[in-house]
Amino acid sequence: MEQLVFRAPRETRGGRSWPVFLGALVELTPTPGGLALVSPYHTHRAGDPLDLxxxxxxxxxxxxxVRANATNKLTVIAEQIQHLQEQARKVLEDARRDADLHRVACNIVKKPGNIYYLYKRESGQQYFSIISPKEWGTSCPHDFLGAYKLQHDFSWTSYEDIEKQDAKISIVDKLLSQPVALPPSPEPNFQGLTH
Incomplete structure (x- = not known):
């Protein structure tokens, strides 16, 4: 990211460094606005050099x-960009995982809302089953890799995240079931979003 640099130039006079005035002084006119001044001396005299x-x-x-304000705003934007990049990375990872799980062998029609258990045979083939390792007990014939819930949008949620994901979906369902999904007030309204 290119850095903005704001510096007032300086010049050396009499062995001292002085800032060079970059602003413009108001132009001098003997009759501002068409009116003659009572005392042009007081308006046109050279002021104290320290005033400059x-x-x-x-x-x-x-x-x-200006530089500090621009830096602060750009810092906020950079943080937002990083957050969006992280979200995009997670979306891509989840999409790749979901696609891979949909390609896993399964002899039953998968239905949204159900939990499926992923196993691996000695041959390396992975497959889904509706029988959990607990139901198999000690006679489970293959390696258990994990459990996933098939969501209604055909995405997969790992077993550890099911409760958290269901809570998020419940909040969205509450919002959608309200007569007005968005409050008419311009102020943010988080009422009903928390438990």
Whole structure:
């Protein structure tokens, strides 16, 4: 990411470094707005040279604040990008896993909402069964690899995550069953989203 650099230039005069004023001074006119000034001397006289230094320092300070604000906003955006990249990576991993699980051998028609148990034969073939290792007991003929629930969108949820996933689906179902899914208020309303 390219860095933004805001610096007021400096020049050396009389052995000291002075900021160079980059801002513009208001142009001088003897009759501003078509009106003659009572005392043009007081409006056109050369001011204290430190006033120019103060103006240059103010411009430099403003540049520093602009840089800090831009940096803060870009940091938030970078964090959001990282979060979105992580979500995209997880979506791709889940899609790959779901596709692989749908290709596993199975002699029954898989129905959403059911839990299927993944086993591996000595030959290396993986297959789904509706019989759990607990039901097999000690006579389980093959290696147990894991259990998965087939969701209604045909994605798979590992056994360890079923409760958490069901809770998420329950929250979404509550939202969808309300007469108005989105509150009319512009303020966020999280009522009913927590247990």
């Amino acid at each position: 230094v103060a103006l240059a320092e103010q411009v430099q300070k403003a540049d520093e604040f």
